[in-house]
Each structure stands twice: as structure tokens, then as C-alpha cells.
Amino acid sequence: MFKYLSEITGPQDIKKLSSEELTVLAYEIRNFLVQSVSKTGGHLASNLGVVELTIALHTVFNSPQDKFIWDVGHQAYVHKLLTGRMTSFETLRQYKGLSGFPKRHESEHDHFDTGHSSTSISGAVGMAIARDLKGEKHDIISIIGDGALTGGMAFEAINFLGHSKHNVKIILNDNEMSISQNVGGMSIALNGLRTSENYTKLKGTTKSRLMRLPSLGEPIVSLISKLKDSFKYFVVDGGVFFEEIGLTYIGPINGHDLKSLTKHMEMMKQVDGPVLLHVITQKGKGYKFAEDAPNKYHGVGKFDPFTSLGASGKLDFSKVFGDTLIEIASKDSRVVAISAAMIDGTGLSEFATLYPDRTFDVAIAEQHAVTMAAGIALQGLKPFVALYSTFLQRAYDQVVHDICIQKAPVVLCIDRAGLVGNDGETHHGVFDISYLSHLPNMMILSPKDSIELNFMLKYAANYSEGPIAIRYPRGGAYEIPTRLPESLAPEHLVSGEKTVIIATGKMVKTAIEVSKQFDHPIGVVNLRKIKPIDKKELLEIIKQYDQIITLEDHMISGGMGECVARVLRKNHIDKSIYHLGIDDEFVEQGDMDELLASIGLDVKGVEKFIREVENG
Ligand SMILES: Cc1ncc(C[n+]2csc(CCOP(=O)(O)OP(=O)(O)O)c2C)c(N)n1
Numbered sequence: 120m121f122k123y124l125s126e127i128t129g130p131q132d133i134k135k136l137s138s139e140e141l142t143v144l145a146y147e148i149r150n151f152l153v154q155s156v157s158k159t160g161g162h163l164a165s166n167l168g169v170v171e172l173t174i175a176l177h178t179v180f181n182s183p184q185d186k187f188i189w190d191v192g193h194q195a196y197v198h199k200l201l202t203g204r205m206t207s208f209e210t211l212r213q214y215k216g217l218s219g220f221p222k223r224h225e226s227e228h229d230h231f232d233t234g235h236s237s238t239s240i241s242g243a244v245g246m247a248i249a250r251d252l253k254g255e256k257h258d259i260i261s262i263i264g265d266g267a268l269t270g271g272m273a274f275e276a277i278n279f280l281g282h283s284k285h286n287v288k289i290i291l292n293d294n295e296m297s298i299s300q301n302v303g304g305m306s307i308a309l310n311g312l313r314t315s316e317n318y319t320k321l322k323g324t325t326k327s328r329l330m331r332l333p334s335l336g337e338p339i340v341s342l343i344s345k346l347k348d349s350f351k352y353f354v355v356d357g358g359v360f361f362e363e364i365g366l367t368y369i370g371p372i373n374g375h376d377l378k379s380l381t382k383h384m385e386m387m388k389q390v391d392g393p394v395l396l397h398v399i400t401q402k403g404k405g406y407k408f409a410e411d412a413p414n415k416y417h418g419v420g421k422f423d424p425f426t427s428l429g430a431s432g433k434l435d436f437s438k439v440f441g442d443t444l445i446e447i448a449s450k451d452s453r454v455v456a457i458s459a460a461m462i463d464g465t466g467l468s469e470f471a472t473l474y475p476d477r478t479f480d481v482a483i484a485e486q487h488a489v490t491m492a493a494g495i496a497l498q499g500l501k502p503f504v505a506l507y508s509t510f511l512q513r514a515y516d517q518v519v520h521d522i523c524i525q526k527a528p529v530v531l532c533i534d535r536a537g538l539v540g541n542d543g544e545t546h547h548g549v550f551d552i553s554y555l556s557h558l559p560n561m562m563i564l565s566p567k568d569s570i571e572l573n574f575m576l577k578y579a580a581n582y583s584e585g586p587i588a589i590r591y592p593r594g595g596a597y598e599i600p601t602r603l604p605e606s607l608a609p610e611h612l613v614s615g616e617k618t619v620i621i622a623t624g625k626m627v628k629t630a631i632e633v634s635k636q637f638d639h640p641i642g643v644v645n646l647r648k649i650k651p652i653d654k655k656e657l658l659e660i661i662k663q664y665d666q667i668i669t670l671e672d673h674m675i676s677g678g679m680g681e682c683v684a685r686v687l688r689k690n691h692i693d694k695s696i697y698h699l700g701i702d703d704e705f706v707e708q709g710d711m712d713e714l715l716a717s718i719g720l721d722v723k724g725v726e727k728f729i730r731e732v733e734n735g
Pocket residue numbers: 165191193194234235236263264265266267268294296297298402417459460461483485510513
């Protein structure tokens with residue numbers, strides 16, 4: 120069915136194909152991607168946009184000697200297909216299956232693991248330094264999107280590269296999209312290049328323009344070094360920003376024109392120094408539904424390829440957050456929302472429509488988001504910063520230095536806390552309690568269900584003593600039928616004997632299920648305020664038990680359990696305490712239930728553990 124694609128075992132097979140055959144290959148790849156991702160879920164739209172770009176890379180460069188670094192890495196599916204991994208696609212993002220991101224352990228063609236944005240240029244510069252010191256000769260190519268280019272790290276790397284002058288190639292894949300519309304001054308500047316008269320003309324005349332260039336190889340090298348100043352305006356009078364900072368700029372070029380891509384990549388190959396090729400692509404290219412709504416097809420679950428994805432409409436914790444914030448903001452004009460390129464994912468879309476002047480999407484700039492929130496808070500407004508747990512890792516120092524030390528009353532709304540599932544180790548939010556709980560002035564809340572999340576957000580809106588972090592999980596929201604929350608003190612949900620489980624967040628639900636598996640009652644406590652722990656109330660509850668099991672989908676080290684153990688130690692309570700959570704390992708990808716089972720945090724695993732403890 121896939122005449123050319125099925126025959127590709129590695130880049131050497133692509134190099135044998137004629138330009139006509141490569142065009143058919145591109146068509147087959149798009150077909151394959153839509154069919155395959157519709158069965159597994161995955162990052163579709165970005166990959167549809169880089170089909171020709173990736174074919175051209177593998178035609179011009181020699182992987183694995185030449186090394187590609189894919190920024191974020193969610194767009195590396197085509198690269199995986201062209202490097203012998205086609206048959207693994209049925210396991211994409213599944214437990215033990217093909218990763219949705221580049222993985223060094225997966226292939227000799229993957230050289231740098233990614234998942235978080237804006238790391239590729241720094242990684243490439245590092246590899247170039249090593250190459251040069253070792254006296255090796257090969258190319259290192261960072262492929263970075265216009266969204267990822269908004270991240271501070273990318274600027275830091277370009278700043279360094281502009282003066283270090285290492286031979287690093289950067290392909291800027293500009294599709295005008297982050298997950299949603301890309302935002303920011305850089306995005307406006309790129310738009311200037313895209314819409315420049317020369318590029319508009321060039322789109323139709325690439326061929327004739329290129330014909331006027333000298334043939335590739337030595338002549339172009341000398342042309343570049345002799346005519347550096349005119350070369351920088353080679354295609355359009357643009358790219359000045361990159362040029363002034365010290366990079367050679369080529370572009371913009373049409374990223375769906377294979378011939379043009381190949382010629383310009385050959386050209387950039389000749390440049391001995393930092394060079395950026397600006398490629399214009401369309402996110403979702405070739406699949407109408409994704410072209411029309413690239414944000415909906417950025418990351419998808421399983422879908423029917425013949426019908427459009429419906430609006431999800433499902434009530435997840437992000438939606439509970441967004442809806443509650445709208446309710447709060449309607450009564451409190453101090454409330455503003457901040458997102459770092461994740462308006463949709465964090466449930467802020469509706470808020471942004473209702474309150475455009477009070478919504479700030481700062482692009483992929485978590486550090487800036489946090490410090491900006493401190494500035495807003497210290498001037499008497501109430502910023503709610505919605506970030507995924509894993510991406511807040513970027514802004515650790517800003518949380519310490521700008522929020523905690525100044526006691527800025529910022530609300531950190533930490534979405535995707537705990538395991539996230541198929542994105543795997545780069546995306547699990549399993550470190551936030553550790554990196555927040557040791558910070559003076561920080562309060563950490565962790566709702567057991569959607570009712571508690573609503574309650575905590577309202578509590579945070581009225582709290583002005585300092586920062587509050589509220590962590591909640593990825594996925595469907597639910598309510599556990601208990602009393603409505605009146606306070607944040609530990610909640611003794613199930614009374615038991617001998618053994619009590621102290622759980623937090625979504626693991627409270629698991630603990631309740633576990634307690635039902637026993638003939639004798641097992642106690643359950645909902646520790647919804649992790650820091651500071653209301654020790655009087657907690658000690659009062661646990662005095663009736665002999666042993667304590669703490670349960671969290673977070674690292675054990677620095678996690679909730681260790682916070683509880685510290686309270687016991689400080690108060691000279693000598694009871695057995697066991698911690699269930701994630702041990703000293705990165706948890707891989709997979710469906711959530713599978714992952715929880717694999718690390719013993721499902722109902723069965725916790726039950727087994729308690730039986731072992733109880734039976735000595
Ligand atoms: C530090 C960080 N923040 C947020 C994200 C979430 N994220 C993943 S892809 C993406 C958009 C990237 O846009 P771009 O680089 O232009 O690639 P495209 O999807 O357009 O191909 C975002 C915000 C991330 N991976 N890393």
C-alpha cells in the first residue's frame with residue numbers, strides 16, 4: 120500500500136529516490152501518519168507540516184553521522200519513519216512502545232532527548248563544542264519551531280552562538296503556530312519576513328531565483344565569505360535580527376517545496392559557522408481537518424480519520440479550573456490569568472474570550488510568566504498562573520527569588536500534576552511537591568476532587584499573605600461524595616483500625632477503593648494541604664492508628680509522605696510510617712492505569728503492600 124515508504128529502512132534508501140518518487144513518498148507519509156495516529160493518538164499536525172522538511176534533511180545530510188536535534192521533539196515522527204521505525208508506529212506512546220519524542224535509546228539517529236521546548240540550540244552548540252575539541256567533522260542541525268523560538272533558552276543559545284561562531288545549523292520551522300496561534304514580538308517579526316514582498320514573489324519564482332545562483336559547492340563558499348553582507352539579504356531584506364546577532368540568515372523559503380528545501384539546505388551546509396534557514400510550513404498540511412484547526416490536531420487521542428474531531432467538552436480538572444476562575448473573576452476585578460503558550464491545555468480559552476484584557480499568554484516563557492506574576496501581585500492584583508507541573512520546573516528560581524522571598528500573593532495553578540500518561544518521563548508532573556515544599560512562605564494545596572479544586576481556588580483568591588500552589592491532575596474530573604469542604608485541614612474520610620492511609624490529590628480516590636478491599640476497616644485521610652501541614656489536626660487523627668501508609672503519585676523523595684514523616688519526627692511520635700510513591704526512577708510512557716500498576720500505585724498494588732505490612 121505504501122510503495123516507497125514500506126521500502127525505507129534508513130536514510131540511504133531515501134537518497135536513491137528521484138524527485139518525483141520523493142513527492143509520492145511525501146504523500147504516502149502523510150497518509151500513513153493520519154491512519155496510524157488515528158489509532159494510537161499522538162502529535163499529528165506538527166508532523167504533517169514537516170514531511171518535506173524531514174525528507175530534505177535526510178537527503179542532504181547523512182544521519183547518523185550528521186546529527187539532528189528536534190526541538191520539543193513532538194514533530195520527529197517523520198524522522199522516525201525514515202530511520203527504520205515504521206513498524207513500531209502501532210505502539211506509539213504506548214507502554215514499552217515507540218516514544219512520541221526522540222530517544223537516544225531508541226535509535227542511533229536520535230542524538231538528544233527532548234520533550235520540553237527550546238533546548239535544541241543549546242544542545243546543538245554543546246555537541247558542536249565537543250565535535251570541534253575532538254577534531255571530528257560532521258554537521259549538527261537544530262530543528263526548532265517558531266513557538267519554541269519564543270522560549271528564553273533559545274535566545275540564550277543564539278546569543279552565545281552569535282559570538283562563539285560554532286558551526287551549528289538551525290532550521291527554523293515557521294508555521295505561525297505554537298499549540299495555538301503563536302504570540303509575541305518575535306512572532307510579529309517573523310510575520311514581517313513571511314509577508315515581505317520578496318517572499319511573496321519568491322513563492323512563485325523559487326526556481327528561477329535559484330537558477331541565478333552560482334552552482335553549489337566551492338563557488339558558493341567563496342561567494343558567502345566574499346559577499347557576506349549581500350548574502351545576508353540573499354532571499355529577502357530580512358533576517359536582520361539573526362544577522363545582527365551573528366548568524367547567517369537564509370530565507371524564508373517554502374517548506375513544502377522539496378527542490379527548494381534541498382537546494383537551500385545544500386547551501387546552508389556550505390556555511391562554516393552558525394547559520395539559520397527560515398522555512399515556512401503549514402501546520403496540519405495535507406489533512407484538511409488539521410489544516411483548518413491545527414490546534415485541535417496538535418495532540419490528539421484516537422479519532423476517526425474521516426470525520427472531524429468534535430469539541431471535547433469533557434469536564435476535566437483544567438476545565439474546572441477555567442470555569443471557577445471565570446466565576447471568581449466576575450466578582451473580583453483584581454483577578455488576571457497568565458499562561459505560557461498553553462491557554463487551551465490549561466482550560467483558559469473561555470476565560471481569554473471573556474476577559475481578553477485580563478489574560479496574558481506570554482508564549483513559551485515560564486520563567487517570565489512567574490516573575491511577571493510577582494510584579495502584578497506586588498501591585499495589588501491577583502494573578503493566577505496556569506502552568507503544567509513539568510513546565511513549572513523551568514521557573515524554580517523565579518518561584519524562590521521573585522515569589523517566595525517577596526511573599527508575593529501569586530496563585531500557581533499547577534496542572535498535569537502527577538503522572539500524565541503517554542508523553543512519558545519528560546512530562547510527568549512528579550517533582551513539584553519536592554521543589555516547592557522546602558520553600559519558606561509557600562502554601563501547597565492538593566484537591567482530592569473537583570469540588571475541592573473549586574473551593575481551593577476561591578480560598579486562594581481571598582488569601583493575600585503569600586503564594587499558594589494548587590496542584591491537580593490531568594484527566595477527567597470527578598466528585599467524591601463527602602461533606603463540602605469547610606477548611607483545608609486534613610480530612611478523616613474513612614475511620615479505621617490499626618492502619619491508616621494518608622493520601623493526597625487523586626490518590627485519595629485510590630485510598631478509598633483500597634480501604635474497601637479489607638474486611639477490617641482501613642483508615643483514610645485526605646491530606647489536602649501539604650504545606651504547611653495542620654499538625655494538630657493530623658496528629659489527633661493518627662493517634663488512633665498503629666501504622667501509617669502515605670500515598671501519592673509523586674516522587675517519594677521530598678514528597679508529601681516525607682513532609683508527614685517530618686511532622687511525626689518533630690513531635691516525637693514513634694509510629695511505623697511507610698511511603699508509597701515513585702521511587703528513584705523516571706517513569707516511562709503508557710496509559711495511566713498501566714503506569715500506576717507498573718509502579719504499584721494502583722488499587723491492587725497498594726492493597727498488596729498494606730497486606731504485607733499488616734502481616735509483618
Ligand atoms: C517548556 C515547555 N513549555 C511548554 C511546552 C508545551 N508545548 C509543546 S509543543 C508547543 C508548541 C511548540 O510550537 P512550535 O515550536 O512552533 O512547534 P509546532 O507545534 O508549531 O510544530 C508547546 C507550547 C513544552 N513542550 N515545553
